[in-house]
């Protein structure tokens with residue numbers, strides 16, 4: 001299995017998750033505060049599966065203007081390396097799965113979990129009652145699919161299984177020089 005095949009697998013998982021999350025956002029919309037005005041979940045240094053970070057690297061190689069602007073940003077522990085000065089994601093089309101699933105309530109180890117900014121004022125039983133079961137993404141299922149494609153990628157390309165997102169920028173700069 002080649003690294004390119006692992007990337008094709010990643011794109012297939014992304015398409016499934018994006019479609020599910022779009023439906024979940026519609027179903028849970030009355031309780032969600034997510035939108036362009038909120039970037040709280042990006043105000044952290046992130047890591048992701050190696051295949052996801054390599055996907056960002058590839059995208060940055062093809063987008064020198066984004067790479068150049070990200071390069072000039074000072075490193076901060078309280079912001080993702082790809083959160084720009086307008087609080088927007090510079091690598092949105094290739095953002096990691098964790099970023100794609102933020103917002104609607106999801107299931108983690110059989111329990112519902114959600115961003116503290118959403119479902120304002122609702123108790124756990126009230127959230128459980130408000131959220132259609134068919135709109136709840138299983139994080140475990142997504143991770144299982146990701147682990148499969150990531151293992152294929154690491155076997156083909158080598159390196160660690162988890163990588164800091166910031167590494168994508170350094171590697172893209174190196175690949176492009």
Ligand code: SF4
Pocket residue numbers: 032033034035038039040041042102103115116117118
């Ligand atoms: S998940 Fe929470 S922090 Fe992230 S955009 Fe939605 S409301 Fe904001």
Ligand code: SF4
Pocket residue numbers: 041042043046080081082083084088089090091092095096099165
């Ligand atoms: S990759 Fe984009 S969406 Fe994910 S944390 Fe960074 S800025 Fe936010």
